[in-house]
Amino acid sequence: MPTPPRLTDRHALNLHRARARDDALFLHETARDDAEDRLEMVNRAFTDVAIVTPFPQVWRSAFPEARFLADDEVLDLEEASCDLVIHGLCLHWADDPVGQMIQCRRALRPDGLCLVLTLGGQTLHQLRAALGQAETELTGGLSPRVAPMGEIRDLGALLQRAGFALPVADSDPLTASYASPLHLMRELRAMGEGNALAARLRRPTRRAVLLRAAEIYAQAFGSEDGRVPATFEIITLTGWAPDASQPQPLRPGSAAQRLSDALGTSETPLND
Secondary structure, three states, X not given: OOOOOOOEOHHHHHHHHHOOOHHHOHHHHHHHHHHHHHHHOOOOOXXXXXXXXXXXXXXXXXXXXXXXXXXXXXXXXXOOOEEEEEEEOOHHHOXXXXXXXXXXXXXXXXXXXXXXXXXXXXXXXXXXXXXXHHHHHHHOOOOOOOOOOXXXXXXXXXXXXXXXXXXXXXXXXXXXXXXXXXXXXXXXHHOOOOOOEOOOOOOXXXXXXXXXXXXXXXXXXXXXXXXXXXXXXXXXXEEEOOOOOOOOOOOOOOOOOOHHHHHOOOXXXXXX
C-alpha cells in the first residue's frame, strides 16, 4: 500500500503536548464528559476498555480501569482484546486516520463499540480566515498553520471504510470567548495544539502578521464588549465491530407492507 503523506511533525507535536497545562484542557474534558453521557445510554457493561489519548490524566477519573495508550501511528492494541475503544480528541493529528480506525476495529471483539471524538472542520474557522488574510496581505502567500480537520460527512465515511457496522456521526459545535485573538493563540499553545504540521514554516511568524491577523479577527468576528469568539467543533463517530446478532438491513423487495398503505396515499407506478 502507498505510504500516506506526512501531515504531522510528531517530534514537534510531542514537545507541544509536554508543555500543555492541565487547566487548559477543557476540550478534552468536554470530550470525556460527552463519552460518559453516551455510554450511559448504551445498555451494556464494558469490561476491557482502551482509550487513545495524549492526556490520560483527563480521562482517568472517569475510566479508572481503562488502559491508556498514545496516538502513535501503530496503536498498542492487540487484536480482539477490547469490548470498548475510545479515540479521544487526537485523530486530527493522524497521518492516516483510516488506519487508526481500522486498528481500533481490529482491537474489538465482535459487537464491541468504538467511540471516536475528534475536532471537525468548523474548528477555529475564524482564526484560519484571519491568519490567511493577514499573511496574504503582508507576505503575498500562505503557509500551513492550522491542522486540516474533516467535515462530518467525510469523517462518517471513515467508519464504513474501516469496516464498522451501524455507523453514526454527529456534530457538537461549541464557542469559547477570549479577551483577544492573541489570548486565543496563547490558549492553543497551553492546550498543546500549537502548529506541528510537517510543512509549517520553520521560522517565527512575523510580529506584523500576528498583529494584522488579530486586527482582522476582531473586526470580522468581535463582539460589542471587545471579546472574540472561537469555534471548536467536536464530531463524535460511533461504530460497532460486526456481529451476527446485530440488526441487518432487509433484502430489497422483501417488505411485507407498502409504504403508500402506511401513509394512506395512493401509489403511482413509474414508467421504466
